[in-house]
Amino acid sequence: MARGFKPAGSGNGALWQWLGLAFILLLADQFTKILILGYYQLGDSTYVTSFFNVVRVHNTGAAFSFLAGASGWQRWFFTVLGLVAAVIIIWMLKSHPGQKLFSFAMACILGGAIGNVIDRLAYGYVVDFLDFHWRGMHFPAFNVADSAISVGAVCLILDELLRVRKTR
Numbered sequence: 101m102a103r104g105f106k107p108a109g110s111g112n113g114a115l116w117q118w119l120g121l122a123f124i125l126l127l128a129d130q131f132t133k134i135l136i137l138g139y140y141q142l143g144d145s146t147y148v149t150s151f152f153n154v155v156r157v158h159n160t161g162a163a164f165s166f167l168a169g170a171s172g173w174q175r176w177f178f179t180v181l182g183l184v185a186a187v188i189i190i191w192m193l194k195s196h197p198g199q200k201l202f203s204f205a206m207a208c209i210l211g212g213a214i215g216n217v218i219d220r221l222a223y224g225y226v227v228d229f230l231d232f233h234w235r236g237m238h239f240p241a242f243n244v245a246d247s248a249i250s251v252g253a254v255c256l257i258l259d260e261l262l263r264v265r266k267t268r
Contacts, residue, residue, distance in 0.1 A: 114203070121207040122207040125248045126218075137156075140155075152232055154229055159227075182214070185209070193210070205254075206252065208255065210252075212247070215243075228243050
């Protein structure tokens, strides 16, 4: 490679694009949570379709309310875990900004993680409001941040599968 030449999608410009995506996801997450907190009381629910409701749920635990019944230490544990993850993700984005699928995945996870950290710091719980159900079974309520983290995780797995396939 010629000296001074940078491939498209590399460098600080790409890093800022990925951080921008994370910020947009963070804003969407916080905006929707502010709406829910403003218009719904804890436990309120609105029927939308035969398989979807909007609800207001407070999750003091992690995914699927893991550790929600603990004595309160989990709030700080998941806050620190989210902050440590954010620092590691930013470092990874800085190291690999040109790897588009990988960086997209990391940006999604970053935006979601920070969104849920903000909730834990501001309220002591994460605000969840998306309630999908079918034939009397309810998927645990979740939010935009959780969706971003899930999309990021799927993309991260896909990126790894494609990377392994390419090396064969």
